[in-house]
Amino acid sequence: MRRSWPYLLLLPALLIVALVVLLPLVFSLYSSFTAYRLTRPDSITRFIGFANYVRLFQDMDFWWAFGRTILFLTIVLNAELSLGLGLALLLEQVTRGQRLLRTILMFPMMFSPILVGFQFKFMFNDNIGIVNYILQHGFGMQESVPWLVDGRLALFALAVAEIWNSTSVFAILLLAGLMSMPSDPIEAAKVDGCSAWQAFRHVTLPYLMPFVWIAMTIRSLEVGRAFDIVKIMTNGGPGGRTELIWTLMARTGYVDGRMGLANAMGYISIILSMAFTVHFFAKLSAARRHVY
Structure with a gap:
């Protein structure tokens, strides 16, 4: 009886997890194999097999959204890594007030993405945005730049908002790596005549790579x-040119009402996310073996 007490105490939490997480997952997985429409509840019983998945693989809108998501992911991750690494290296050199600077650095990540979206939507506004105001009054530009109307510029504006919101994640993790790094290897590199860049390239950076891959994951x-x-800044526009997988999924499920198709899209996205996670964890394991 005493051995069963821990399991009995965990039972309420397990039931809540099953109700809140497991049952919706099972239902969404089942509905991805049906012709379920929100406007026709009886369609949940119409089983169509892999038809939704086959339709997505033949749908160019889905592939365009997939390509934009990969492009957006590549731009944002590389920019956040570069900026975060630079901020971490600068903060490591600070001897007084570092705690205050670390706290200030974390401010952007404390803002809700919805609030960040509204903030940057007004900043990039054609008529009243501060970005166009600076370009016109500080750099002499005559016409306002349509940041959120032009497809390429809109994706750039989204990337800027995402980078501002989350660069501090990279900076804090990499700063933790720098602070935990032993000083002996750097001192040995200096004694051997290595320049600052060589010491960073061959000593500091390999040591930081596990932290880089954790942040990447x-x-x-x-x-x-x-x-x-x-959703807030462009709603996938103009003309669907900033539509990413998850905004397309929301539009398919809640605007068009094709919930079965949207859930199939969601599970394809989950598989892709798992693939990225496995790749990054493989890189993390290789980096840790290299360091230790």
């Missing part, structure tokens, strides 16, 4: 699910 899952900022 966390942020790839978050950016791959980007929805709030895109």
